[in-house]
Every structure is written in C-alpha cells, then in structure tokens.
Amino acid sequence: xxxxxxxxxxxxxxxxxxxxxxxxxxxxxxxxxxxxxxxxxxxxxxxxxxxxxxxxxxxxxxxxx
Numbered sequence: 001x002x003x004x005x006x007x008x009x010x011x012x013x014x015x016x017x018x019x020x021x022x023x024x025x026x027x028x029x030x031x032x033x034x035x036x037x038x039x040x041x042x043x044x045x046x047x048x049x050x051x052x053x054x055x056x057x058x059x060x061x062x063x064x065x
Contacts, residue, residue, distance in 0.1 A: 001025055001026070002026045002027060002028055002034075002054065003025070003026040003054075004023060004024065004025040004026070005023060005024050005025075006022070006023045007020045007021055007022060007023055007024065014061075021038040021039060021040075021047075022039055022040050022043075023039045023043060024036065024037065024038060024039065025039060025043070025045075026054060026057045026058070029050075033050050033051060033052055034050070034051045034052070034053060034056070034057045035048050035049070035050055035051070035057070036048065036049050036051060036057040036060050
C-alpha cells in the first residue's frame with residue numbers, strides 16, 4: 001500500500017453526492033501499474049481501477065460501492 005485515506009467530515013464531494021466510500025487506498029502491483037481501491041468500513045475493496053501512474057490514480061474520482 002502506497003497511500004490510504006479514511007473519508008470523513010473533512011472530505012466534500014464535488015458533485016454534491018452524499019454516498020461516500022469509507023476509504024481509499026492506492027497500491028502498486030509489482031511493476032504492472034497502480035490500483036486505486038474504494039473500500040468498505042472493514043477496508044475490503046468494493047471497486048478498483050488501474051492506472052499507469054500514482055498521479056493518475058490520485059486524480060480519479062472515487063466510486064461508491
């Protein structure tokens with residue numbers, strides 16, 4: 001795991017949505033890219049997306065599960 005963040009009251013969705021994920025995690029996949037995981041409250045992933053770089057993953061809007 002490279003980065004993770006718990007979504008809390010300090011996070012405000014840009015689209016006005018109220019359905020936010022519990023947290024996000026960015027992980028490296030053994031030289032084959034970067035994965036952004038949207039996680040439930042037990043940190044189990046409910047959605048993932050593949051990215052070529054960390055910056056791409058950080059710009060991806062989170063998807064609620």
